[in-house]
Amino acid sequence: YIQAVGWAMASAYRGDNKIAAAWIGDGSTAESDFHSALTFAAVYKAPVVLNVVNNQWAISSFQGVAGGMETTFASKGIGYGLPSLRVDGNDFLAVWAATAWAEERARTNQGATLIEIFTYRGAPHSTSDDPSRYRPADEHEHWPLGDPIDRLKQHLIKIGEWSDEQQTAAEAEAVEQVRAAAKESEAIGTLGQSRPSVKEMFEEVFAEPDWRLVEQRREVGV
Numbered sequence: 001y002i003q004a005v006g007w008a009m010a011s012a013y014r015g016d017n018k019i020a021a022a023w024i025g026d027g028s029t030a031e032s033d034f035h036s037a038l039t040f041a042a043v044y045k046a047p048v049v050l051n052v053v054n055n056q057w058a059i060s061s062f063q064g065v066a067g068g069m070e071t072t073f074a075s076k077g078i079g080y081g082l083p084s085l086r087v088d089g090n091d092f093l094a095v096w097a098a099t100a101w102a103e104e105r106a107r108t109n110q111g112a113t114l115i116e117i118f119t120y121r122g123a124p125h126s127t128s129d130d131p132s133r134y135r136p137a138d139e140h141e142h143w144p145l146g147d148p149i150d151r152l153k154q155h156l157i158k159i160g161e162w163s164d165e166q167q168t169a170a171e172a173e174a175v176e177q178v179r180a181a182a183k184e185s186e187a188i189g190t191l192g193q194s195r196p197s198v199k200e201m202f203e204e205v206f207a208e209p210d211w212r213l214v215e216q217r218r219e220v221g222v
Contacts, residue, residue: 005050038114052073056121
């Protein structure tokens with residue numbers, strides 16, 4: 001958040017029409033950086049769209065630990081004077097509309113917007129995460145707002161803009177794109193089987209390396 005707000009402030013100073021957007025999870029709203037970013041975004045009318053993806057769970061803690069049971073995460077922006085929205089995160093069109101509105105505000109120098117995207121993380125937080133250790137294993141199956149992809153598909157079919165056949169073809173194409181990308185990356189190397197040169201960690205850090213970097217590079221012999 002703080003980097004996005006700073007970048008947006010710089011964009012405003014330059015007088016261009018570029019904007020920034022950032023996304024964090026519900027748990028991150030309990031961090032001090034969140035509040036610092038909102039302060040600067042409000043005071044300097046930074047052209048930025050700040051999204052809080054409230055998927056009910058941080059890596060293993062319920063969103064209530066971050067204050068989600070006391071009020072909505074969207075309402076946190078109101079205290080800073082920021083227009084704040086809470087949308088059904090499983091409704092693609094709702095998220096699109098809210099984002100378009102916030103983007104227009106930013107591009108017309110009306111300042112930042114906070115959007116809480118209310119959704120649910122059905123899958124693990126990461127490959128090392130086991131959700132069954134901290135929530136019911138079938139909880140995601142009972143989430144009332146449904147699957148966002150299926151909801152959009154059904155909507156498009158109903159208005160005559162899509163079909164089950166097109167959906168099947170699109171999914172097959174997506175799978176092939178992922179497989180092709182995986183093969184391309186594996187040709188370069190996989191974790192544990194390839195290692196970049198040590199000297200790369202010294203490159204593109206500073207425009208002109210200071211003495212510490214020069215000394216560190218000398219110590220490792222690169």
